[in-house]
Amino acid sequence: MAFVAKPDRIDTFSTIHDWESADYEPTLPVSEKSNPLTRHIDRAPASSIMKMLQACDAQMFQEKSQTQYQRLLSEEMVKTLMEVAERVRLILKDPQDSLVVLSGCGTSGRLAFFMASGFNRELQRLNYAPVCSYVIAGGDRALFSSQEAPEDDPTLGALCLKKVSEGKKRVLFVGVSCGLSAPFVAGQLDFCLRHPDVYTPVLVGFNPAHQARKEPIPGCTLTFHSVVTRMEELAKTQKAFLINPALGPEAISGSSRMKGGSATKILLEVVFSASFSRTPVTFNGILQHMRSYEKALDFTYSHSEEIAALMEAAGRSLQCGRQVCYLGWGSLGLLGLIDASECKPTFGADHEDIRGFVSGGYKELGNNEGDLTLMGPEFSISHDDFLDGVLPRLTDADTVLLLYSHSDDVDEVAKLARRVREKTSNIHAAYHQTDGDAAAKQMASRSIQTFATLGSSPYLQPPLQGTFASKIRQREFSTKLLLNAVSTGAHIFKGKVFKNYMIDLQVTNSKLYRRAARLLQKLSGHSESECEEALLKAIYQVDKLSEDIATCSLDAAKAKKVVPLALVCLLTGCSMKEVESRLEQQPIVREAMETCLKSS
Ligand code: F6P
Numbered sequence: 001m002a003f004v005a006k007p008d009r010i011d012t013f014s015t016i017h018d019w020e021s022a023d024y025e026p027t028l029p030v031s032e033k034s035n036p037l038t039r040h041i042d043r044a045p046a047s048s049i050m051k052m053l054q055a056c057d058a059q060m061f062q063e064k065s066q067t068q069y070q071r072l073l074s075e076e077m078v079k080t081l082m083e084v085a086e087r088v089r090l091i092l093k094d095p096q097d098s099l100v101v102l103s104g105c106g107t108s109g110r111l112a113f114f115m116a117s118g119f120n121r122e123l124q125r126l127n128y129a130p131v132c133s134y135v136i137a138g139g140d141r142a143l144f145s146s147q148e149a150p151e152d153d154p155t156l157g158a159l160c161l162k163k164v165s166e167g168k169k170r171v172l173f174v175g176v177s178c179g180l181s182a183p184f185v186a187g188q189l190d191f192c193l194r195h196p197d198v199y200t201p202v203l204v205g206f207n208p209a210h211q212a213r214k215e216p217i218p219g220c221t222l223t224f225h226s227v228v229t230r231m232e233e234l235a236k237t238q239k240a241f242l243i244n245p246a247l248g249p250e251a252i253s254g255s256s257r258m259k260g261g262s263a264t265k266i267l268l269e270v271v272f273s274a275s276f277s278r279t280p281v282t283f284n285g286i287l288q289h290m291r292s293y294e295k296a297l298d299f300t301y302s303h304s305e306e307i308a309a310l311m312e313a314a315g316r317s318l319q320c321g322r323q324v325c326y327l328g329w330g331s332l333g334l335l336g337l338i339d340a341s342e343c344k345p346t347f348g349a350d351h352e353d354i355r356g357f358v359s360g361g362y363k364e365l366g367n368n369e370g371d372l373t374l375m376g377p378e379f380s381i382s383h384d385d386f387l388d389g390v391l392p393r394l395t396d397a398d399t400v401l402l403l404y405s406h407s408d409d410v411d412e413v414a415k416l417a418r419r420v421r422e423k424t425s426n427i428h429a430a431y432h433q434t435d436g437d438a439a440a441k442q443m444a445s446r447s448i449q450t451f452a453t454l455g456s457s458p459y460l461q462p463p464l465q466g467t468f469a470s471k472i473r474q475r476e477f478s479t480k481l482l483l484n485a486v487s488t489g490a491h492i493f494k495g496k497v498f499k500n501y502m503i504d505l506q507v508t509n510s511k512l513y514r515r516a517a518r519l520l521q522k523l524s525g526h527s528e529s530e531c532e533e534a535l536l537k538a539i540y541q542v543d544k545l546s547e548d549i550a551t552c553s554l555d556a557a558k559a560k561k562v563v564p565l566a567l568v569c570l571l572t573g574c575s576m577k578e579v580e581s582r583l584e585q586q587p588i589v590r591e592a593m594e595t596c597l598k599s600s
Pocket of ligand 1: 106182256257342
């Protein structure tokens with residue numbers, strides 16, 4: 001069977017704004033387009049990957065050009081952020097009867113948890129009542145493990161919101177869906193729109209409203225797009241708010257954990273810190289605060305060389321079937337957990353491939369459902385769990401990355417590092433220090449001595465500005481960028497990316513199913529229906545589709561290497577068994593696919 005190569009539009013686009021052109025991948029929303037800057041990322045060395053990621057991330061802060069797109073720093077966007085900050089202030093004035101709920105799916109839900117906890121800590125520090133809560137699709141188990149199916153359920157979304165806000169008279173609901181696509185969030189927004197006396201909905205996402213998902217949601221009359229249209233109408237009178245700047249396509253197409261997650265963090269932190277401050281919310285204040293993240297971004301990428309070395313170390317570990325462990329403290333540890341958990345749906349990774357551990361475990365997190373350790377090995381997240389379950393098996397082939405700052409217990413860090421070093425010399429640190437503080441400098445030099453012989457250790461010292469809280473947030477932002485780069489690069493080296501597409505994604509919900517089907521069409525040149533058929537066969541590992549398969553839950557089918565299986569079946573006409581054994585002979589997915597594409 002012949003491989004019909006589609007004309008590659010990307011070839012004709014080369015500058016940084018090209019994705020904005022109306023005829024660039026016109027059927028796709030911005031969040032699903034492929035980024036012209038990264039089309040060769042799968043073959044690039046670590047240093048070039050860093051350059052591509054930097055250019056891609058920099059797109060977040062580009063000013064509005066002559067196109068349809070609102071940008072992060074657009075005037076309208078800043079004004080909306082000011083209005084939302086005022087709404088948060090109203091909640092703070094009446095904490096007894098009011099609530100802020102942050103919610104989302106996958107990384108968006110994890111960040112909702114991350115920020116709700118951080119905002120509550122900050123509120124308590126400022127003598128306010130903690131008024132923030134979170135809802136994540138799939139419950140707390142989704143904080144650290146891959147649970148994509150609940151994302152498809154709008155009724156569940158509405159129910160969870162109702163439950164968490166029971167009895168409150170005023171609720172500001174912030175729903176995050178980077179792609180303006182998750183039915184779970186659509187259900188929550190719809191619930192708010194039906195109860196306007198109590199709920200004010202805020203939607204955060206990164207596509208223009210007309211690109212919101214129009215696909216019907218089974219068993220329900222809503223679409224994400226229909227909800228957004230209703231919100232747009234109400235936004236005119238400030239009864240609803242839309243925060244949806246375009247950031248440019250992700251470095252790995254559709255991987256919204258990257259820019260989508262970063263911008264979610266920036267936007268919500270800017271809004272909430274403006275509302276917590278005792279000074280008036282101003283346009284310039286908001287704008288400057290956003291710009292401080294741009295500085296943190298530049299600063300982080302000024303350490304590209306060290307980060308590239310970390311990426312290579314992590315890549316070597318994954319390539320030989322070994323492990324990468326993030327050992328973190330405080331919120332930096334939680335960012336490690338978040339980064340690790342997204343590798344499963346994005347790269348078809350095993351939960352053991354990249355794992356996060358945080359000092360203090362669940363006690364440190366304070367999540368709704370408490371200690372989840374008994375749910376299985378994926379939920380063992382403390383340093384003690386690492387010492388008991390992972391350390392004894394560590395070798396030089398594994399990579400360990402410590403994530404901490406001068407405000408953590410540096411002696412404890414050094415103690416743990418010593419224990420790790422007895423098992424592996426492949427230990428690294430991303431350490432944040434603050435200048436000007438003598439005690440901190442002393443501690444920093446102590447830890448630099450401790451880690452003097454480590455491979456690569458970016459001693460991050462962002463040009464921190466603003467309040468105590470905003471310094472912590474910039475540090476977190478910098479860590480997020482670093483972790484995203486390391487885990488993405490490591491999986492590129494493992495062959496989990498083809499051009500700039502995730503080719504081994506898990507197909508565990510309707511969005512991922514559509515993404516996979518689209519990729520198959522692009523790579524095979526076959527029709528939509530042929531690709532969907534091949535995809536379903538690969539998901540359920542059958543050569544013939546039966547009637548009842550169409551009604552099965554996608555979550556029930558956690559088959560591995562689904563897209564490669566479907567593609568090779570499409571191109572060769574071989575049976576599932578034959579293709580499976582072909583793929584087993586060539587475990588590097590990208591190479592298996594390339595061989596197949598060349599020979600077809
Ligand atoms: O379906 C899983 C997933 O794609 C995650 O990878 C992602 O973090 C999550 O969905 C959220 O997507 P969105 O923010 O666009 O709703």
